[in-house]
Structure formats: structure tokens, C-alpha cells
């Protein structure tokens with residue numbers, strides 16, 4: 536079995552290199568069969584695209600897209616922890 | 618078929634209030650009952666831990682339309698008046714945790730909250746240990762005692778969902794942005810180890826003003842640094858699903 540650190544590194548590389556995203560600085564964590572994405576982006580579309588690319592890179596993992604869209608006005612969005 | 622309800626947790630730490638900003642934070646809490654079912658405060662409510670500052674905090678939080686649970690932070694201990702400040706807050710209707718727990722009814726669900734100030738020591742592989750000088754042993758023993766108390770309190774807390782409320786951090790990921798050299802003073806992995814052992818759904822902490830909001834324990838429990846400067850807003854809201 537591939538070590539989780541290597542799976543995470545592979546997903547991170549996909550997020551950086553895929554033409555749909557080219558997003559650096561997204562934190563990728565793999566714990567068991569779960570995949571967590573964290574970081575900040577400037578819009579919801581980019582967050583969704585990052586989720587898609589990550590899922591394609593590791594389709595067997597249950598993904599939690601915790602990437603945050605930077606919101607300037609108060610009080611910002613709620614976070615749903617599922 | 619079971620229906621799912623959500624409990625909405627508003628959380629913030631490090632509000633560091635004083636007389637000069639009396640009334641300001643209260644304004645930002647207006648309408649909180651529309652957005653959240655409970656407010657949790659992750660310590661450092663004052664600047665220097667004076668009774669005057671403690672009273673400002675108590676007045677800002679008095680008779681809010683949602684239950685308020687708080688822990689104190691190192692700043693609130695600075696004047697050795699932590700017990701007096703806690704009393705002021707309790708008189709204002711705030712539940713102040715001190716290495717113990719409480720269960721709150723939230724729209725038919727039971728939300729357990731366990732916690733306290735927490736303490737430092739550092740993170741696995743790069744931490745202090747109970748060895749050598751008495752001062753070092755006392756430092757580490759203090760964190761161990763706290764972690765053990767939380768573990769017991771968590772095991773005793775029967776609830777649909779359980780949240781740990783701390784001032785110090787249980788993990789280093791939410792410290793990212795702080796200088797590495799001060800990590801041992803910002804938190805301890807012993808806190809995470811205790812919570813991973815006993816189980817919880819979410820850990821909230823403050824203290825690391827330059828840190829990062831989101832992280833995970835080694836056991837996969839979500840951790841959120843809710844220090845006001847990190848959030849950049851009056852409070853964050855985290856929604857936990859509760860099966861009915």
C-alpha cells in the first residue's frame with residue numbers, strides 16, 4: 536500500500552500542475568481512507584475545481600474539501616463539518 | 618430513516634477586551650442567535666487579567682440570547698485573578714470550563730463541551746519531558762495533569778456531539794505562521810493525544826494570533842484556531858451534524 540504521505544504529495548502535485556487549477560499552497564492530508572484539503576482561495580469556482588482535480592487523483596478516498604474562500608465582509612460563511 | 622439536525626457553534630478566542638473598547642464587541646454579537654446555537658470563547662478574553670477587564674468581558678457577554686461557554690487564556694491568568702474573573706463571567710451567565718465539561722441542549726441535541734486553558738510543552742519528538750530541574754518537571758507535569766483531566770471529562774460526557782475548548786493548541790499545524798522557536802509555548806501534543814484517546818468531534822483553540830485556522834489531530838479530529846486575528850471576523854461558525 537502506498538504510504539499516505541506519498542498519496543498526499545501526488546494530489547498536491549496534481550493541484551499545482553493541472554491546467555484547471557494551478558494552485559500552489561493547498562494543504563493536502565490523507566488519514567486512513569479520508570482526504571482533507573485546506574487552504575485559501577479567492578473564489579468558490581476555484582475551490583470546486585480543486586476538489587474535482589483532487590478527487591480524480593485519488594478517487595477511492597473520501598474527500599473533505601475544507602478550502603476556504605476568502606470573505607472580507609462579516610461574518611463570513613459557516614463551515615459544515617461532515 | 619433518521620433525520621439530521623445541525624448544531625451551529627460560533628467560536629472566537631483572543632478578544633483581549635479592555636475598558637477602552639467597552640460595548641464594541643457586544644455590537645458585533647448582535648443577531649448571533651440567527652447564526653448560531655451556542656457561543657464558545659477560547660480564552661485570552663482580557664489583556665492583562667485585571668478585574669476591571671474581566672468585568673468589561675462579563676458585561677459584553679451578559680444575557681446573550683444563546684448559551685456561552687468559555688475558557689480562560691494565559692493573559693487572563695496574568696494578574697493571578699483568574700478565579701475572580703471566572704466568577705464575574707459566571708455571574709453574567711457564562712459557563713466557564715476549568716478542565717471539566719458541560720452538556721448543552723441545542724435544538725433537541727446534546728452538545729458536550731470539555732476543556733480548559735490547556736498548556737504548552739511542544740509537539741511529539743520536539744517537546745519537553747519530565748526530566749531534570751524541578752521547574753521543567755513542573756511545567757510538563759502541569760500539561761500532563763490537564764490532558765488527563767480532559768480525557769476523564771470526555772469519557773464522562775454523554776452527548777450527541779463533543780467539542781473540546783482550549784486556549785493552547787493541541788497540534789502544530791494551526792500554529793503555522795508563528796515562529797518555530799516558540800511552538801513549545803503555544804501548545805502541547807499531549808492535549809491532542811488525550812482527545813484522540815477519548816474521542817471528540819472538534820477541537821477549538823486560540824492563543825496563536827499569527828497561526829492558521831484549520832488543522833487535524835493525528836487521529837483525524839478537526840482542529841480550529843479561532844483566535845480573532847486569525848479569523849479576521851467577530852466569530853466563526855462551525856456546523857456539526859447531529860443524528861436524531
Ligand SMILES: [Fe+2]
Pocket residue numbers: 631633661690692824825826
Ligand atoms: Fe491572545
Ligand SMILES: [Fe+2]
Pocket residue numbers: 661690691692784823824825
Ligand atoms: Fe494566549
